[in-house]
Structures are given as C-alpha cells and as structure tokens.
Amino acid sequence: MNQARRDGECPTQAMEKLYPPCRSACPAHVNVQAYASLISHGRFGEALEVIRRRIPFPSVCGRVCFAPCEDACQRNNVDSPVSIRLLKRVASEAELSLELAAQAEPYPKTRKEKVAVIGAGPAGLTAAFELVKMGYPVTVFERDQKPGGMLRTCLPLYRLPEEVLDADIRYIIDSGVEVKTNVDIGRDLSLGDLWDQGYGAVFVAVGAPENLSLNIEGENLEGVYHALDFLKEAHSEEKPRLEGRVAVIGGGDVAIDSARSAVRLGPDEVTIVYRRQRPEMPAHTKEIDEAEREGVEFEFLASPTRILGEGSVTGLECVRMRLGEPDESGRRRPMPIPGSEFVIPVDFVIEAIGETTDLSFLPEGVKLTSRGAIEADPATCETSMTRLFAGGDVATGPLSVIDAIAAGIRAASAIDLFLRGEDLGALRDEGVEEATWVKDETVIGERPKQEEQLLSVKDRRGNFEEVGLGLTSAQSMMEALRCIHCGPCAECLVDEGFCEHDTPEIDEKACSGCGLCEMCCPFEAINVIESESGRIAKLVEASCKGCGLCAAGCPEKAISMTRLSDDFLVKAAVALE
Numbered sequence: 001m002n003q004a005r006r007d008g009e010c011p012t013q014a015m016e017k018l019y020p021p022c023r024s025a026c027p028a029h030v031n032v033q034a035y036a037s038l039i040s041h042g043r044f045g046e047a048l049e050v051i052r053r054r055i056p057f058p059s060v061c062g063r064v065c066f067a068p069c070e071d072a073c074q075r076n077n078v079d080s081p082v083s084i085r086l087l088k089r090v091a092s093e094a095e096l097s098l099e100l101a102a103q104a105e106p107y108p109k110t111r112k113e114k115v116a117v118i119g120a121g122p123a124g125l126t127a128a129f130e131l132v133k134m135g136y137p138v139t140v141f142e143r144d145q146k147p148g149g150m151l152r153t154c155l156p157l158y159r160l161p162e163e164v165l166d167a168d169i170r171y172i173i174d175s176g177v178e179v180k181t182n183v184d185i186g187r188d189l190s191l192g193d194l195w196d197q198g199y200g201a202v203f204v205a206v207g208a209p210e211n212l213s214l215n216i217e218g219e220n221l222e223g224v225y226h227a228l229d230f231l232k233e234a235h236s237e238e239k240p241r242l243e244g245r246v247a248v249i250g251g252g253d254v255a256i257d258s259a260r261s262a263v264r265l266g267p268d269e270v271t272i273v274y275r276r277q278r279p280e281m282p283a284h285t286k287e288i289d290e291a292e293r294e295g296v297e298f299e300f301l302a303s304p305t306r307i308l309g310e311g312s313v314t315g316l317e318c319v320r321m322r323l324g325e326p327d328e329s330g331r332r333r334p335m336p337i338p339g340s341e342f343v344i345p346v347d348f349v350i351e352a353i354g355e356t357t358d359l360s361f362l363p364e365g366v367k368l369t370s371r372g373a374i375e376a377d378p379a380t381c382e383t384s385m386t387r388l389f390a391g392g393d394v395a396t397g398p399l400s401v402i403d404a405i406a407a408g409i410r411a412a413s414a415i416d417l418f419l420r421g422e423d424l425g426a427l428r429d430e431g432v433e434e435a436t437w438v439k440d441e442t443v444i445g446e447r448p449k450q451e452e453q454l455l456s457v458k459d460r461r462g463n464f465e466e467v468g469l470g471l472t473s474a475q476s477m478m479e480a481l482r483c484i485h486c487g488p489c490a491e492c493l494v495d496e497g498f499c500e501h502d503t504p505e506i507d508e509k510a511c512s513g514c515g516l517c518e519m520c521c522p523f524e525a526i527n528v529i530e531s532e533s534g535r536i537a538k539l540v541e542a543s544c545k546g547c548g549l550c551a552a553g554c555p556e557k558a559i560s561m562t563r564l565s566d567d568f569l570v571k572a573a574v575a576l577e
Contacts, residue, residue: 018435020487022084025072027406029432030054032069032084033485039087040480040548044094044473051088055405056129056172057122059164060151062089063468065402066284074436074486078444082482083471086452090476092167106176110135113200113419117141118185121149122401123392124205125172126408127415132176134416139199140177143184147173149207151401154231154254156261157464186361191388201387201415204362204374205408208393212354214249218307219351227258227352234261234464242267244347247316249273249304251281254398255352256288259296262350264464270296271344275303275321275334290467293457299344303336307349316344355398373397379428380414381407389415436486445520450479481549484523504539504550510558511536517550517559526550 022032031050038047051058065085073081115131117124120142128138146152148165173179183189194202211226213219225233225240227250233240242265248258251274262270272291274281277300281288292298301321308315320340323332356372367375367384374390376383381391391407393399410427417424453469460467471479504526513535515528525543528535537550537558551559 018487019432020436020485021072021074021434022069022082023487024432024434025068027068027400027402028054028409029406030069033483033487035091036082036084036087036480036483037485037546039091039476040483042473042477044091047087048091048095051091052171054409055402056126056175057168057401057405058088059092059168060122060160061402061405062086062092062470063164063466064151064155064160066400068402074484075444075482079446080449083450083452083479086471087476087480089470090473093470094473104171104174106174107132108135109137109176111137111419113137114139114198115415115419116194116197116199116202117205118202119149119205119207119392119394120144120147120179120181121205121207121392121404122151123207123394123404123408123411124149124203125169125177126405127203127205127391127411128177128408129172129175130409130412131415134412136416136419138177140179141183141185141189142179142181145181147179147181150209150228153209153235154228154257155235156231156257157235158260158264158460158467159257161466191361191363195387200419201389203381203411203415204383204388204390204394205392205404205411206357206359206394207404208355208357208398210356210358211351212356214304214351214353216304216306218309218313221307221309221313222311223309223313223348224307225348225350227254227350228355230258230350231261234265239265241265242348245269245271245345246348246350247271247273247299247344247346248350248352249316250352250354251276251283252352252354252398253283253287254355256283256291258350258352260287260291260294261464262348263291263294263296264460264462266462267348271299271346272296273299273302273304273316273318273344275301276323276331277301280323280331294460295457301334302342303334305341308343313347313349314345316346316349318342318344355393357394359394371397377428379410379430380424381411382414382424387418389418444484447482449482450475503541503544503546504548504559504561506537506539507558507560508533508536510556512556512558513537514555516553516555520549520553 019029020033023029035047035050038050048058055061062085067085069084070081075081113136115136115138117128117138117140120140124140125147128140131138144153147169151160151165191202209228211228242262244267246262246267248255248270255272259270259272302318303321304316304318306317307313308317320337321334322337324335325333327333359374365385369375374383374395376390376395381389383390389411391411392404414424414427450471452471455465455467455469513528517526517537518528523543525540526537527540528537548561551561
C-alpha cells in the first residue's frame, strides 16, 4: 500500500470535482461509487450515511427517481447499467428493517440568523435540512396538513407508499427542521410578516401545484378532472370510482400517473390521447411501458377540440395531427389536419397537459419569467428581491424530484454565503468535470443484472399496492459488484478527504499462476508474470480499485482482502460463476 493510502489521504483528492459519469449526471452529485462499494461489502448503514451527505430523501429517490445516473453508467457500453436507484432503496430499507429510521440527532444551532422556507416539498425540505446542518434555525411553512408537497398529494401510492415518505421526512424534522403546516403564505402570513419576524432570508419552494387547462368547450361537465385534482382524490381514502371509458389527455409523467391510477379504479378502458407520437412523449420510457402492460391504450396524433355531453361526459372530440418542423423543445411541431375531426366515446376525461403555480402572495418587484415562474439565478437561486431566493419547479417549471432536491442544495449554499456576507459568485463558477479511468470498454466483463421483482399485472387491479418490490440484500451486494468504479478515486467513501482503499494481498507461495485474477479484473490491476519459481500474480497497485473481484475468483484462495470477509468473498465468487 502506498504512503498516501496508509495515511488515509486519497491520492486523487486534488481532483475533487472530477466526477465519474454517474455522479456527474446526478443533479445532486451523489457519490454513487462510494455507496455502491459499501453495499457490495454489506455495509448498508454506512452506504446510507454517504447518500444522506447529499440528499435527505434516500427512500424516496430509491423509488421514484428517474435515475439520470443510470443513463450515464459506463456499463451501458457493455451490457446494462448498474441499478443505482435500487441500491439507494436497499440502503434505506436496511435502516427501516432495523427500526433505526428517524433516529437523527438535532444539529446544534450555531448561527443566530433565522431562515424561512415556503413549501415543504423536496426542494424546500432539502434546503431546510442543509441549512440546519450548517447551524441555522430554519422554519418551513406548508399550506397543506402534512409536509411532502406533491410527493404526498399527487405521486401515486403504487410508486411511493406514504410510510416511505414519512420516514424520510421524519429524519429531516428530527435533524432540527421546524415545519409549520396549515399555514398559507398570502392568506395567513405575508412575506412582509416574515421579514418583520426577523427572518434573514426566505426560500420560496412552492412547486407547481396548479393545473393548466385546455380551455375547450365542455370542461365543466361532470366527469372531467384536472390531473392534479384527480391524483389527490386517488391518493385519498375516498377514491373516485371510474366506470366505463376514461380518456387521459397529455403525454408527460403526470398523464402516465393519471392513466395508471385510473386503471386501478375500475374502468373498462383507459386511453391516453396525445398530439404527437410515442417517441416524442416526455414521460419516462419505463413508466410508459408499465402503463402499456397494465392495459392503457394510446391514441397518438390526436388533439382534443371539445368535450361532449349534456350534464356529464359522453365523448371527446379530437382532430388528427401531423408533425411539422421541430419547435423550441426540439420535437416536431404538431399541426391539425383540417376536416379530420373524430369522436372517442368516453365517460371520464382527465386533463394532464401541464402544471403551473400561484404566485399571488409575492410582492410587486419580484420578476417573473415569460412562463409565469419566478426568475431566479440557476446557480444561486437569487431573485430580483434581496433576501428572497427561489428554486425547484417554481423557478424552472415542472422537473424531477432529484432536480428539486439539487435546487434545495444550491439554495442552502447560496443562503449561507449571503447571511455570512460573502460573494455568491463562486457558486456560479463551480463546475463538475466528468472523468473516467476506464478508457477501453473491452476490459469490462459482462455480468448479469440483478432484476427487480414486480407485482404481477393481475395483482395491481383494484389496489394501489407498490409495484416495484426492490432487491434483496444479497441481490444488492451482487448488483453493487457490477459497478466498475470507473472514476477517479472510486473507493473514496466520503467527500471530506478520507479514503478507505482495500488493496489485495497476494500469497505468492499459494498462487498457481492460473491467470483467473487477471481475467476477472476490469482495471488491468493484476498481471501474471514469469518468476524464478514459476508463474505468479503481481498487483499493479496504481490501477487497483479494491473491489475484491480477484480475491473472489481465485481458486487457490491466494488473494486476501483487509476489509472483506470470507463469507462475502464466497458470495462474490458465486456471482462470478
């Protein structure tokens, strides 16, 4: 082991912002390699600590994140990406199974400046969590009865069970965040009241909880829902009963959530009506696939013109569309075909064409974008009003949960600098460069993916039971072994300069020189050479990532690891077969 490793100092620590592709692609820059390494060793609690260094929603993200990290995984060039999202879920479930959830100790209040956060969704709660870790007293104001924002009110229970969300929020509150529910800023308190109460900064994170409307004839008929209202009802104890045929208008994730929720409420048929084609749908591909498996039908290249009926819905009139030149989104612009009107007989219509926000509580002088969002610096969340910050969907329009979490992290950093009287410019200059040590994918051996078990389609009817059943602990360890640790300092287990490498030790007397270790190492860190006593394996320490694959594959047990138990190596050896 070299001197830097013996001293616990990472030899690549100077390259702190050289992130591997997965971490670079994650908006919150979670240290994927670190927690994958820990999970591969069965160290689930420590893996969870690493995840919580960046995000306070490990259980939520382990279920509903759309995982841009997996899209960037180097294994895409060989077989299939590591199930990074599911590894988060396993780490959080290990905590829940031990009844250790929400046992956080409150952080000491070391700063006198108070911070107010408006909105208890993922952006607001993340910012609050980060700020209490810095020592600030933080109060979150939420207009609903419970914190969670649209994670609680609109995300279907089959994707995110309520007790899972509760566990993450409980941890945040136990860490020292004060949450006041049933407080509507604009009705119960004004922004001026918050300034008068001594808050040094306010972060607006109210999301985009309002529905956009088609503004077509028939929207007031009985049986017409706006998507967010429908999802809230489907989330409640008194769920709506849908009979007959249902049309869902839209092609985004909310439309898919609405359609899949509708399927569970008893209709004969659910059809998504979308004005473009399937490749142009902004919804996540896996969600579209699951909707199709559950029986949702699709009517592409169709745009509603009016809703038919007298008193209640009887049909949806649409016009056929053709696709023209690309618009500002990069997708081909849908254009109506004159005289192509047709009617789809339906009993219910759910409009899922987009979301917006109500900013009537803001004072004059706060600049808005052309789309009605708060104009905020994307790096610092600063608005046109001093002391007022904004982030998440209220500033960007509807994005993903991990994007909202990342906005909360940025806002907390900016508010901290602002309250200290320091320049926020450093946040604008901060960059992350993608880097990988694996330049040749041919050195990466194929390794079967551990597949998540899903609730059968027939068992999904009539209930909102969770569809994804996750991975077992054993599966997760095998899946984590698929990580090739392709970035700088792959075994760095925390971000603050502590590096825990586990270098193999080779017993040359026991080594038979068979070369299996050389074959199974994805980093070319072991070479079999000719010596006076015959062929033996030699370690190339500079290339070693400490993954243990060589020790697991050695038939002579000539390679040992400091941190990896014999039981672990046996399991890893089975995975190599």
